[in-house]
Every structure is written in structure tokens, then in C-alpha cells.
Amino acid sequence: MVITATQITPLVAIVAGILILIIPRLLNYIVALYLIFVGVVQLNETHHWVHFGMAGPAVTVGVTDASKAPAHG
Numbered sequence: 001m002v003i004t005a006t007q008i009t010p011l012v013a014i015v016a017g018i019l020i021l022i023i024p025r026l027l028n029y030i031v032a033l034y035l036i037f038v039g040v041v042q043l044n045e046t047h048h049w050v051h052f053g054m055a056g057p058a059v060t061v062g063v064t065d066a067s068k069a070p071a072h073g
Helices: 005-022 024-047
Strands: none
Touching: 005 024
């Protein structure tokens, strides 16, 4: 199972909400970290700095078919 950025954001929000309920003094830090996290995730969706386990097209270099290989000799 591959977790995408659109699935991570709600999980971070739930954890942040639970932490705020348990320790209200962390509110400023949790909100600031959450906003930074959401901003980075959304910028990554636009600019693709980091690929979260999503495989792109396979790129192969060289001859993959033996019948097309040059003859030696």
C-alpha cells in the first residue's frame, strides 16, 4: 500500500487535533508545524521535489532484446 500526500495530510490533522486536546499549550507549535507541513506538501504536488514512493515510467538503458544485440566476432 502506497500512502500519498493526499492521505498524509488528514492523518497529520487528526494527530495534531488529539495533541491539542491533550496538551493545549502546544497549540501554537502544532498549528505552525501543521501549516508548514501542508504548505510543503502542496508545493511538492506542484513542483515534485520529492516522490513519495510513486514509481514513474521505467527507463532502461542499453539493448533489452537479445535478437537486436550486435553480433560479436
